Amino acid sequence: MEIIIQPTPETATQIAARIIARLLREKPNAVLGLATGSTPVLLYRELVAMKLDWSRVTTFNLDEYIGLPPEHPQSYHHFMWENLFRHVNIDPNNVHIPDGNARDIPAFCADYEARIAQSGGIDLQLLGIGTDGHIGFNESTSSLASRTRIKTLTEQTRKDNARFFGSESEVPYHVITMGIGTIMEARHTLLLAFGQSKARAIAAAVEGPIMAMNPATILQMHPTATFCIDQAASEQLKLQDYYRWVFDRKPEWQRV
Ligand code: PGA
Numbered sequence: 001m002e003i004i005i006q007p008t009p010e011t012a013t014q015i016a017a018r019i020i021a022r023l024l025r026e027k028p029n030a031v032l033g034l035a036t037g038s039t040p041v042l043l044y045r046e047l048v049a050m051k052l053d054w055s056r057v058t059t060f061n062l063d064e065y066i067g068l069p070p071e072h073p074q075s076y077h078h079f080m081w082e083n084l085f086r087h088v089n090i091d092p093n094n095v096h097i098p099d100g101n102a103r104d105i106p107a108f109c110a111d112y113e114a115r116i117a118q119s120g121g122i123d124l125q126l127l128g129i130g131t132d133g134h135i136g137f138n139e140s141t142s143s144l145a146s147r148t149r150i151k152t153l154t155e156q157t158r159k160d161n162a163r164f165f166g167s168e169s170e171v172p173y174h175v176i177t178m179g180i181g182t183i184m185e186a187r188h189t190l191l192l193a194f195g196q197s198k199a200r201a202i203a204a205a206v207e208g209p210i211m212a213m214n215p216a217t218i219l220q221m222h223p224t225a226t227f228c229i230d231q232a233a234s235e236q237l238k239l240q241d242y243y244r245w246v247f248d249r250k251p252e253w254q255r256v
Contacts, residue, residue, distance in 0.1 A: 001219065002226045003206060003243035005234040009042060009194040016126075016192055016228045017046040018256040023124055023188075029056040031116075033125030033183070034084070035136075036061065036076045039192045040126060044084040054090040058119050060112070062127070062136040063177040064098040066105070066150065074164050075100065098148070098176035109148040109176060116182065125186035129193045132156055133201040133214030137177035140213045146179030180215055188224045191216065193233040202229060203236035 006012035020043075023030050034040075061076055070077035077097050085095060096115060102108035116122060127135050132154065138146060139154050152174055153161075162168035183189065193202050205216035206227065219225040234240050 001206065001222075002246075003234075003237070003240075004226065004228045004247055005231060005237075005240060005243055006228070007231050009230045012192065012194065012228045012230050013042040013046055015256060016043050016190060017050065019190060019226065019228075020047060020124065020126075021050050021052055022256055024052050024054070024057060027123060028053060029058070030123045031058045031060070031119045031121065033122040033178070033186055034059050034061050034080065035126045035128050036063070036079045037128045039128040039194060041083055043126075043192065048084065048087040052088070054088040056094075057090060058094040059090070059096060060116055060119075060122060060178070061097040062125075062183075063175050064100040065172040066100040066174040066176060067172050068100055070101075074170075098178075100172075100176060102176075105150050105176065109150070112148045112176075112178075113182065116185075122186035124188045124190055125183055127183070127189055127191040127216075129191060129198055129201050129205065129216050130157055131160060131197055131201055133204055133216045135180065135183060135191070135216050135219075137175040138180050138183075138215045140215065142180055142212060142215050144210075144212055144215070144218045145181040147181055148176065148178045151175050151177050180218055184218060184222060188226070189219055189222050191219065191225070191227045192229070193227070194230045196232045196235065198229070198233040199236040202227070202233050203238070207238055 004015055064076045068075040099108055132140050137151050158168055158171045161171050165171050204214045208217055210217045210220055
């Protein structure tokens with residue numbers, strides 16, 4: 001694991017943007033796994049400003065609410081088009097976001113997995129983290145081998161996400177999410193976390209025991225997992241000085 005600690009969300013975002021930009025330059029037909037929420041908003045703004053070529057890029061989003069129409073302002077379809085896709089030259093046929101209105105959800109999920117495999121697999125999976133350590137919408141006690149499926153949100157996640165909706169009662173209970181097994185097959189995982197509210201989940205994810213109670217801990221088993229976090233999110237890490245020391249001494253060829 002590489003733990004990159006930066007003073008602010010802005011500087012952490014710039015590093016994440018450079019990692020993605022480098023991938024798109026080296027592999028113009030890269031397959032990206034994308035995330036939603038407040039954390040990647042700055043990143044998408046930065047990527048748009050970089051004017052990269054998205055014409056051959058394929059994307060798969062992590063998750064979507066069940067039952068919201070795609071044009072609903074809080075649907076992740078809406079989020080992705082507003083924050084990224086409509087500002088870049090991506091081919092809409094290459095955009096994949098779980099369909100929260102699919103008539104047969106298990107069949108849709110199996111097809112989503114098949115499409116990821118047909119695309120050659122995800123080169124880089126962007127992740128946020130929930131205050132409970134969820135990745136995608138894989139809540140605590142999700143199977144660490146899970147695949148894309150329906151999940152029921154915890155009360156905490158519904159509370160956390162109520163800020164985007166008018167009230168908590170409007171937050172859907174059910175979602176489709178890529179599984180933890182699906183996420184683990186990405187060739188590179190890039191997790192972003194900002195703010196003190198994420199400090200506990202980050203400390204557990206990086207330095208705690210691997211357990212389904214904190215799904216992000218499974219990233220300790222990923223051969224290429226990068227965490228790009230701000231100072232506030234790093235505050236409970238025991239080895240934070242070591243992570244800074246490593247980053248400051250990266251050989252030139254490893255720098256982004
Ligand atoms: P946030 O959500 O970026 O809005 O904090 C992260 C998550 O729940 O995965």
